[in-house]
Amino acid sequence: MRQKISDMLIREMTLDDLPVVLRIDRLSFPLPWPERSYRFELTRNPAAHLLVAELDDTHPQSVIGFAGCWLIADEVHISTLAVHPNHRRQGIGERLLLAVLEWAVGMGAEIATLEVRVSNHAAENMYLKHDFVIKGRKENYYRDNNEDALLMTLTDLHRRRVEVDGGDW
Numbered sequence: 725m726r727q728k729i730s731d732m733l734i735r736e737m738t739l740d741d742l743p744v745v746l747r748i749d750r751l752s753f754p755l756p757w758p759e760r761s762y763r764f765e766l767t768r769n770p771a772a773h774l775l776v777a778e779l780d781d782t783h784p785q786s787v788i789g790f791a792g793c794w795l796i797a798d799e800v801h802i803s804t805l806a807v808h809p810n811h812r813r814q815g816i817g818e819r820l821l822l823a824v825l826e827w828a829v830g831m832g833a834e835i836a837t838l839e840v841r842v843s844n845h846a847a848e849n850m851y852l853k854h855d856f857v858i859k860g861r862k863e864n865y866y867r868d869n870n871e872d873a874l875l876m877t878l879t880d881l882h883r884r885r886v887e888v889d890g891g892d893w
């Protein structure tokens with residue numbers, strides 16, 4: 725069985741996290757966000773919310789993953805989510821996902837949406853494991869290789885949160 729990380733905390737991203745976040749982003753996505761996009765999200769976009777996953781400070785590199793979303797009315801759109809390649813398959817991605825959903829429900833969200841590359845089975849499986857469903861397909865969505873995106877959604881967030889772990893997502 726793969727070992728799950730327990731000594732980890734999830735907290736809000738700050739500008740000081742950007743050097744590590746940008747490194748993980750470049751290791752994780754064919755089209756990483758430029759630094760100015762993160763700066764905009766952190767300082768100018770009131771709809772944005774960004775989190776990092778951090779190991780305790782006895783580890784040499786403590787930030788090992790991050791997630792971002794936009795909250796618009798009752799919809800939370802997951803804009804980014806990545807875990808450093810050396811730390812994958814340890815439950816960190818799903819803890820980030822659930823932390824985003826937890827925050828969003830607290831803010832009144834009822835539906836979560838996201839796009840994922842059709843070839844990205846790791847991420848697709850993670851979202852399916854947490855009851856997201858495939859709602860559609862956006863053709864030629866990614867400009868690096870014209871790959872299609874799957875549109876995935878999770879509805880009834882408030883009700884699910886109460887049903888899952890008594891409200892402790």
Ligand SMILES: CC(C)(COP(=O)(O)OP(=O)(O)OC[C@H]1O[C@@H](n2cnc3c(N)ncnc32)[C@H](O)[C@@H]1OP(=O)(O)O)[C@@H](O)C(=O)NCCC(=O)NCCS
Pocket residue numbers: 752753804805806807808811812813814815816817818819838839840841844845846847849850851853
């Ligand atoms: C997708 C990603 C965030 C998953 O993070 P992770 O910490 O490795 O995932 P977790 O360990 O929390 O796994 C949660 C579930 O996801 C699925 N999963 C994760 N990696 C998988 C893989 N390589 N193959 C198949 N399923 C996988 C499994 O269902 C897993 O549940 P299980 O442990 O009970 O089998 C990570 O692979 C990543 O950073 N990828 C690059 C960036 C990216 O694609 N982000 C998503 C954009 S939409």
